[in-house]
Amino acid sequence: MKEIMNYIKSYDQKYKELPLITFLNDASIDPHKRISIAPYLAHFAMSFSDINRYVYRDLKNVDLFQEMINEHTFEDDRHADWFLKDFVKLGMDKQIYFSEALKFLWSKDSLAARCSVYDLSATVRYANSFEKFVVLEAQETNGNILFTALTKVAEELTILTGKKYIYFGKHHLNAESGHINVLNEEKYRSFLDSYSVTMEQREQAYHLIDRVYNIFKNLWDDLYINSGSTLSDKKLF
Template identity: 30%
Template sequence: MKSILALAAARKERLAAHPFFAWMRDAEVPLGIKLDIAPIMANFVMNFRDMNLWFIRFEGAANAFEQVINGNTDEDETHSRLFIEDWRKLQLDEKLGWRASDALWWLFLAPETEPFRAYAFDFARMTVVDRGDPLLRFAHSEAGEACGNAFFSAVSPLAVELRRRTDVDYRYFGDYHLQREQGHVIASEGVFDRQQLDPQRREKGLVLANAMFDIFFGMHDCFNAYARNYVGRGVAPQRTRRPLPPMRPRPDAGPPQAQAIVGRHAEVQRVLESRKAGTARHPFYAWLQASGPLSPLRRLQRFIPMWVMDIMGYRDLNRYALRFKSPQQLDERAFNRWVQALETHSELFLNDWDALGMDAALGWRSSDTLEFLFLDSGTDLHRCNIAKFTKLALAHESTVLRFWLLEALEASGEAFFANTRELALAVERDTGQRLDYLADRHYLAHADGEIDPGRSYPFKSEPLSAEQARVAVAMVHTVFDAVDAQLSLSLDVAAQDRLGIDRTDPGSPSRAAVTSPA
């Protein structure tokens, strides 16, 4: 383990010499704007809570090593709340002028934050590669702690000086946080540092630690670019609005071509059809279609914020977890063609958000949006489920298993779109606005215009072992259990108007908390 610690010390020293810190130390840059780099950190900081909750932490720690790792995650998962606290103290809501839609664009579609979306999956992949070995998990966790200490050792003195001048305590950027970022996994001394690693584990630990440092070097490149291109110039990033895709009729899919379902695939298909039928009967859909005083617009507005993480995050699940990085075989290329089409849907959803008037209906500022998406007890359910899907995708590189995971994910949405389509069409007739995502016109975003590119490959005729069939069935249940729970939450949120859609005065902040139903 000493070789891992030596590597961490050496690479931490190199990170401390990054050009970003030269900008932070530059006396020509006013102290009062240096912490305004927070927006470029938002993806990483807010997702870091989830990494600790659902990836790094061991479920039911079995030994002292796992207990130490878990104790460190208990501390680290609290930091995102401090970040939002400082965001507000820095008056970034006012400086950025962002509404909820701008924050969604920044988090999920902006070019500047694209590297961070990839890094989130790189983090997750490490906890799959280490196979739950606490000594290997320590190797990359220790590297991450060293990186955090390098950052806060440089930034904390600036926050402390700013506090002296303004009497405002910045707990995330200041010494409060630095005291909790000592550069090592908490309470690890004497537990991990004395461990002997065999050559194979040592090599794997070094690879994981180096990969963690590579991520942080990349992030600091992004920090530096944002500091110089935006903060230093006194400008805020602005959402790029692309025109709506040209409207065209739904492509003719031709005569139905039932794919041959052979061997054990038939067993998985039966489970899929059974779960799909059960989900289609969920009472949430009855609420959506019920007659009554609520307009179609209000029915959509009341629940759609709950699905932001699923819909916007689905792009990244496809791009960074499901897609094959270097497809070699025909089945891998066909699968990639499918997921590449699915990546395009999130921009349609953001257009729908605008058409539904969600910014005015919610009245959220940028910090309210961050708080809802990443810290609300209701959205915890959605993000936890995304973590489950991510683990399944990263853990199984077999094309046929990734196919069944994606097949289940897509099938779980069929009833959703069948029900939102009717409401969306009614809103379009009433308002003249287009709702391409909720009206299920996803093909408009596909480069080739097809409804389901890549679905023609006969995945269900590929060999499927008994163990793979077992895994595929478990995947189907995981997906539909998740969706059923999310629909129950949506019913509670929508029926009770827990987001305050009918009570919010447009333009005023609303921070309605959503609590998962018992």
């Protein structure tokens, strides 16, 4: 199992070198411009509770892998609410026609966010608990990298606005440890350390980790392309 975890870790630098992370970390750029990716992240952020509840979570067929996954999904359920609260604080909650909001969420500008949801769901939907664990662990690793960068932006905004941001700030980052979140870490760590992976499982795990990188690279690259854009640029209001 250690080889698989190391393979996940080997992607850290690749994620950190993507243009989006460089952009978010650039303190010379106005933090309002850097946080302007928020609307383009909306479909993904708001869909994630469904992915947790209906794709990752399985309360009927529970082994130790699935037990860890289930526990993590319940913790992760709150994040969509955090996103909505920050969206209001950022001044992005403008009144528009419902049809215009739908048009934006299903426009080409949000295509990468939608595809990331579809691709991630397709990857996990019929996977076994071991495979789901690998995908979720790889996903949490890149989540930690993204929210480490976003937290820096949020902290700069707090200095300017006096507002504290939950989803984009340290509160969320503290929940994104880079690993699946469970209460009894010692119990599960012992299980993972002693788990013997077959050659077939290892090969499949590497394939899934590669796939997760490609899914999120596509999303992050699109967020970078849209960085600095605003909803008004899309003539929504």
